[in-house]
């Protein structure tokens with residue numbers, strides 16, 4: 001099973017995994033690995049194998065695997081945490097020992113095995129060990145905005161951080177992980193559509209009520225897509241849906257639907273590259289008027 005699906009392609013754009021993908025990956029890894037002892041550890045990253053040489057991961061137990069925004073954290077009993085970030089192409093897979101990998105061994109970056117499972121990290125973009133006590137002050141993690149999938153999501157703090165981006169278009173502000181952690185390009189377009197907010201409006205021109213609505217919409221969409229089924233199989237990013245419908249052609253409101261009719265009003269859905277990273281934004285010019 002895929003713990004985290006690879007970057008999903010829509011047109012020419014490779015998508016960053018969204019918070020829901022990482023959340024599901026963490027849940028799958030947690031289910032398979034937590035409470036079990038590491039029997040084997042390999043990595044192509046010298047910084048990781050150095051720590052293993054010093055502190056022997058094979059003497060440790062995996063306590064917990066969790067997601068924080070788009071970071072995946074594996075906690076070990078020696079008060080050590082492995083942080084990985086998948087960026088565009090990275091993914092974690094879970095295999096039974098001896099099972100054939102569905103990606104090339106050349107792409108393997110980290111392998112961590114218990115008696116029952118092999119967790120393989122392919123094309124991981126960034127990986128490091130952090131002492132548990134240093135986690136709270138970690139540079140990338142401490143800057144993250146409120147985690148939309150976090151247990152105690154702080155909405156007023158999210159709105160305060162959005163307000164700091166006053167001159168920025170709302171669609172760009174929503175993608176900044178130091179404002180809100182977990183939202184990616186698909187749910188950005190979908191959340192703005194469900195709130196009837198134009199993606200190019202500056203944050204300063206939106207009311208607190210509108211900001212709260214779009215934040216809640218993003219949170220709702222992410223949460224609706226993280227249910228890990230009882231069989232342990234995890235749906236990949238392609239099964240993402242925001243409309244509540246299952247049919248592949250009906251799953252999303254606007255994302256990936258350029259030049260097609262709006263599901264609410266029939267107007268033609270538009271697409272434009274937006275922001276410094278030229279991420280694609282989809283919207284209905286009638287439902288989301290300027």
Ligand SMILES: [Zn+2]
Pocket residue numbers: 262263264265266267284285286287288
């Ligand atoms: Zn419309």
